[in-house]
Amino acid sequence: MIKLFPRYLGSFILLVFVQVFILNNIQFSGYINPYIYVMFILVLPFETPNWLLLIFAFILGLTVDLFSSTVGMHSSATVFMAFLRPYVLKVISPRDGYESETLPQLRYYGISWFIRYSTILIVAHHLILFYIEVFRFSDFFATFVRVILSSIFTIILVLISQYFYRKDTKR
Amino acid sequence: MRSLLNFLVRIHFLLLFILIEVFSISLLINNNNFHNARFVNFTRQFAGKFYLKTTKLKQYLSLVDENQRLVEENTRLLNIIESSYKSDEIFFRSVNDTIFNQRYRYTSARIINNSINKKHNFLTLNKGSEQGLKSEMAVVSDGSIVGVVKGVSENYATVISLLNLDMRISSKIKKNGYFGSLNWNGEDYQTATLYEIPLHAKIQVGDTIVTSGFSSIFPEGILIGYIVGFEEKGGSFYEIEVRLSTDFKSLDNVNVIGNLLQNEVVELETQALRND
Numbered sequence: 001m002i003k004l005f006p007r008y009l010g011s012f013i014l015l016v017f018v019q020v021f022i023l024n025n026i027q028f029s030g031y032i033n034p035y036i037y038v039m040f041i042l043v044l045p046f047e048t049p050n051w052l053l054l055i056f057a058f059i060l061g062l063t064v065d066l067f068s069s070t071v072g073m074h075s076s077a078t079v080f081m082a083f084l085r086p087y088v089l090k091v092i093s094p095r096d097g098y099e100s101e102t103l104p105q106l107r108y109y110g111i112s113w114f115i116r117y118s119t120i121l122i123v124a125h126h127l128i129l130f131y132i133e134v135f136r137f138s139d140f141f142a143t144f145v146r147v148i149l150s151s152i153f154t155i156i157l158v159l160i161s162q163y164f165y166r167k168d169t170k171r
Numbered sequence: 172m173r174s175l176l177n178f179l180v181r182i183h184f185l186l187l188f189i190l191i192e193v194f195s196i197s198l199l200i201n202n203n204n205f206h207n208a209r210f211v212n213f214t215r216q217f218a219g220k221f222y223l224k225t226t227k228l229k230q231y232l233s234l235v236d237e238n239q240r241l242v243e244e245n246t247r248l249l250n251i252i253e254s255s256y257k258s259d260e261i262f263f264r265s266v267n268d269t270i271f272n273q274r275y276r277y278t279s280a281r282i283i284n285n286s287i288n289k290k291h292n293f294l295t296l297n298k299g300s301e302q303g304l305k306s307e308m309a310v311v312s313d314g315s316i317v318g319v320v321k322g323v324s325e326n327y328a329t330v331i332s333l334l335n336l337d338m339r340i341s342s343k344i345k346k347n348g349y350f351g352s353l354n355w356n357g358e359d360y361q362t363a364t365l366y367e368i369p370l371h372a373k374i375q376v377g378d379t380i381v382t383s384g385f386s387s388i389f390p391e392g393i394l395i396g397y398i399v400g401f402e403e404k405g406g407s408f409y410e411i412e413v414r415l416s417t418d419f420k421s422l423d424n425v426n427v428i429g430n431l432l433q434n435e436v437v438e439l440e441t442q443a444l445r446n447d
Binding site: 050051054055057058061062070071072073075076079080082083086132135136 | 185191
């Protein structure tokens with residue numbers, strides 16, 4: 001657990017950096033805005049205590065918020081996502097449960113499990129995020145389209161980066 | 172206590188989530204102008220709706236008090252308006268006579284009872300002897316004839332309406348001064364009949380009929396009505412149908428005309444009769 005800490009700190013900084021300085025400046029056709037930083041919450045170890053999960057999520061969201069001057073927006077969405085994570089893990093757990101010494105990552109449980117896992121959480125995160133951003137229900141469908149398109153892009157980015165992980169974290 | 176603690180430990184995840192989420196959203200609302208404005212707007216709307224509902228409920232619950240208040244106010248207002256002061260004021264209007272200072276005295280009164288559908292109709296006024304009314308006074312409304320005071324009590328007076336078979340009014344045709352006697356025919360409250368106009372008098376439909384002033388009751392020239400038709404009766408006189416200008420169905424305020432010299436006239440006339 002402790003030995004993982006520097007690696008997660010590194011990935012935290014890297015993800016926030018990528019998010020804030022690259023992806024936040026990209027907006028495909030006004031609709032699509034991927035938020036890859038949520039991957040940090042996705043790949044935290046199974047054994048992470050739930051309360052720590054929430055606190056991590058809050059810190060992560062707040063950091064992104066501070067850089068994009070939307071205090072509270074990303075943090076509430078990310079905290080919500082972290083709240084869902086234990087339940088999602090329980091629902092989609094493989095038949096014989098999660099093995100110890102493994103992480104919720106593509107290379108341990110395969111692509112179909114990881115797509116299911118990340119899709120649920122990312123869509124949940126984006127739903128909260130985008131609806132908090134517009135803060136109304138009047139443009140419900142326009143916002144919903146944004147949620148779906150952005151979620152697809154985030155998932156693709158997360159999958160691609162999973163393959164990168166695989167390469168440089170080979171044991 | 173222990174079970175409560177256990178419970179809290181069991182749901183610490185949910186509690187922490189709610190805590191952090193509420194904290195983030197409060198951060199969001201406090202630090203973003205747009206979200207702040209939206210939030211304030213929303214809460215204001217919500218509160219407005221809520222207040223509206225509660226106000227309606229409150230209003231409904233206080234209907235009894237409100238009604239009581241309205242009734243009291245109504246009573247107060249009814250006490251203020253003029254009609255409930257039966258007789259504290261008497262309105263006088265002077266008519267200057269060329270010889271004497273005043274011959275007729277006007278007193279305003281209200282009709283409190285009225286009928287038009289009998290053969291002998293009477294009216295009741297809200298003023299009586301206390302206010303200076305006497306029998307044999309003329310009653311007019313808006314310058315047209317209503318009737319004659321028959322009897323008075325302290326605060327009330329009965330009036331023989333023009334719509335009374337016993338009532339005969341000395342009247343004349345305004346344009347040429349031929350005079351006759353006007354009598355209600357007992358049928359239509361809008362028409363009366365004028366008798367004793369000689370055949371050589373030139374009359375036509377639309378001529379005005381006014382009081383003649385020959386009786387000591389009515390001043391001269393009080394409007395009675397207009398000719399609507401006439402025919403010869405008995406060889407030497409017209410029988411003229413007169414449309415009354417007074418609408419007896421909608422009478423309300425009237426003036427009572429007291430003839431200050433009535434006694435003198437009557438005395439003189441009876442004296443003349445006696446001397447005959």
